[in-house]
Every structure is written in structure tokens, then in C-alpha cells.
Amino acid sequence: MSDRRLEVDALTKRYGDTVALDGMTFDVRAGEIFGFVGSNGAGKTTTMRIVLGVLAADGGEVRWAGVPVDHEIRSRIGYMPEERGLYPRMKVGEQLTYLARLHGLGAAQAAAAVAEWTERLGVHARVGDEVQKLSLGNQQRVQLAAALVHNPEILVLDEPFSGLDPVAVDVMSQVLREKAAEGIPVIFSSHQLDLVERLCDRVGIVRAGTMVACDTVDELRASGGEELLVHAPAAPEGWAAGVPGVTVRRQENGRTVLALDEGADDQTVLTAALATGPVREFARRRSTLTELFRHVVSTDTHTGEQQ
Numbered sequence: 056m057s058d059r060r061l062e063v064d065a066l067t068k069r070y071g072d073t074v075a076l077d078g079m080t081f082d083v084r085a086g087e088i089f090g091f092v093g094s095n096g097a098g099k100t101t102t103m104r105i106v107l108g109v110l111a112a113d114g115g116e117v118r119w120a121g122v123p124v125d126h127e128i129r130s131r132i133g134y135m136p137e138e139r140g141l142y143p144r145m146k147v148g149e150q151l152t153y154l155a156r157l158h159g160l161g162a163a164q165a166a167a168a169v170a171e172w173t174e175r176l177g178v179h180a181r182v183g184d185e186v187q188k189l190s191l192g193n194q195q196r197v198q199l200a201a202a203l204v205h206n207p208e209i210l211v212l213d214e215p216f217s218g219l220d221p222v223a224v225d226v227m228s229q230v231l232r233e234k235a236a237e238g239i240p241v242i243f244s245s246h247q248l249d250l251v252e253r254l255c256d257r258v259g260i261v262r263a264g265t266m267v268a269c270d271t272v273d274e275l276r277a278s279g280g281e282e283l284l285v286h287a288p289a290a291p292e293g294w295a296a297g298v299p300g301v302t303v304r305r306q307e308n309g310r311t312v313l314a315l316d317e318g319a320d321d322q323t324v325l326t327a328a329l330a331t332g333p334v335r336e337f338a339r340r341r342s343t344l345t346e347l348f349r350h351v352v353s354t355d356t357h358t359g360e361q362q
């Protein structure tokens with residue numbers, strides 16, 4: 056089989072004066088879960104809409120297995136739009152059956168797929184109810200069933216985890232893992248970075264319509280360099296400002312997080328911390344994805360300065 060990758064290549068999109076996408080480029084490989092993260096308005100939804108053909112790009116291209124994505128390929132994508140797309144007054148079962156048939160499944164196949172996914176996602180008891188009578192979380196489960204019911208080759212999910220209870224998060228995570236294990240590329244956007252960190256093989260961080268960091272969670276965390284966490288409850292604000300080789304990232308409730316320059320001596324930091332009073336905790340560690348995200352999205356595009 057040819058190279059089964061979804062390639063998003065140099066997409067550009069403007070809305071009037073607003074630049075929504077500015078050369079958005081990344082790829083998602085078959086069997087991979089790709090987390091698409093970025094601040095509000097960074098361009099995630101716009102990218103996904105273009106992948107699905109709901110929106111036209113001004114420039115750039117989306118390819119699947121080396122071929123520009125067309126209507127036929129799009130019909131094989133399972134999509135969960137941000138604005139959701141279910142008909143509120145239609146019954147859950149009828150709606151899912153309709154969507155499955157629309158994608159070419161026969162009646163028996165469609166019925167089996169609807170039964171499978173409603174069962175799996177815990178909404179089987181609600182197939183006879185109108186969508187609008189379901190709680191938001193259950194509507195979301197139905198929305199995921201709608202994305203899966205036609206056995207898609209690619210999954211593109213816009214904030215599938217928002218508003219889900221922890222049990223539903225686990226079910227959704229498990230389904231995405233299984234789909235990836237079947238060899239499907241799975242891309243989802245989320246602001247829940249702990250979840251992204253746990254679930255994704257690779258993560259892309261978007262800022263102002265551009266991909267600014269894209270790698271495995273481990274590599275991204277390593278790229279953030281090493282940090283020192285110092286818990287010195289009596290330390291005054293700015294105690295570490297003059298310590299050589301460190302940059303203060305945060306100071307909160309007596310806890311200071313410092314970035315260490317290459318070759319900087321952490322013992323100098325410890326001495327400075329002890330000079331302020333007791334030190335309860337002193338640890339070297341790598342940044343979490345959340346910290347790295349904050350750092351990356353708050354760095355000015357043109358100057359590289361922190362905003």
C-alpha cells in the first residue's frame with residue numbers, strides 16, 4: 056500500500072483582514088493519534104474544515120496517500136465538527152442509520168454499525184429518543200458514533216473531549232486508540248493538554264495559523280530543556296533573579312520554576328534558595344506539555360520574545 060499519510064501542506068486562509076492560516080503544514084500517519092493544540096483562534100477548526108472540504112483554502116493542499124483530497128476521499132473521513140451537526144429533532148437511531156446509508160452502507164450493514172457504536176459508546180438505550188432530549192455529553196457520544204458509523208479510513212475530530220464526563224473520556228480515548236491500532240490516522244483538537252499528553256503519539260502546537268512545534272510528546276518535552284522546581288516558602292518575590300544561568304518561569308505560593316541554561320550549576324540555585332530560609336523541595340525535571348505549550352504560544356512570532 057502507498058504511503059498512507061494525511062498531509063496538510065502550506066494551507067493559507069484569510070477572512071477579510073484576519074489571517075486564519077498562514078502556511079499551516081503537518082502530516083498525520085496511518086495508525087497515529089495526532090493532537091492538534093493551540094490557543095483560541097489559532098486556526099485548528101479552520102484547518103479541519105478545509106481538510107473536510109467544508110471550507111475552501113486560499114492556497115495550499117491536503118493530500119491522502121499522496122493524492123489531493125477530493126470528494127470521494129472525503130466521504131471516507133469520519134468527522135466530528137466543532138459546531139456538531141446532528142439534527143435535534145431526529146431520533147438517534149434514525150439519524151445514525153441515515154448517515155451510515157449516506158456513506159454507502161447497505162441496510163443490514165448500517166443497522167449493525169449503529170447497534171455496535173451506540174452500544175460501545177453507551178447510548179444504545181437512547182436510540183429511540185430525539186437527539187435534543189439527550190444531555191450534551193450524550194449528544195457528544197452520538198456525534199462520535201456519527202463519525203464512526205461508516206467505518207472511516209481517517210478520523211478528524213474537533214474537540215471531541217470537551218464536556219465529557221471522566222467515564223466518557225475513557226471510552227472515547229479507548230475508541231481512538233483502537234482506531235489508530237487498526238491503522239487509521241486520528242487527528243483531534245483539544246485544550247485538555249493532560250489528555251493530549253497521555254493519548255497522542257505526536258502533537259502539533261499551532262500559533263497564529265502556523266505550526267510552531269510538532270513532535271512526539273517526549274521530544275517536545277525534551278526540547279523545553281530542564282527545569283528546576285524549588286519550594287522555598289519564605290523566599291521573597293524575585294529571589295532568583297540574580298542567580299547566574301537561570302531564567303525564572305514562574306513563582307507561585309513559594310514554589311519557583313526556573314529554566315536552567317546548559318551547563319548551569321543547580322547547586323548555586325540551591326545555595327541562593329537556602330539563603331532565603333528553608334527549602335522543602337528541590338528537583339530537576341522536564342517541562343510538562345502544558346508548560347511547554349504556555350511557553351511556545353506566548354513567544355512572539357517575529358521577535359522570539361516572551362509576551
Ligand SMILES: Nc1ncnc2c1ncn2[C@@H]1O[C@H](COP(=O)(O)OP(=O)(O)OP(=O)(O)O)[C@@H](O)[C@H]1O
Binds near residue numbers: 070097101
Ligand atoms: N467565519 C469566520 N469569519 C471570520 N473570521 C473567522 C471565521 N472563522 C474563523 N475566523 C477567525 O479565524 C481565526 C482562526 O479561527 P479557528 O476557529 O480556526 O481557531 P481555533 O484554533 O479552532 O480556535 P478555538 O480553540 O477557539 O476553537 C480566528 O482569528 C477566528 O476569529
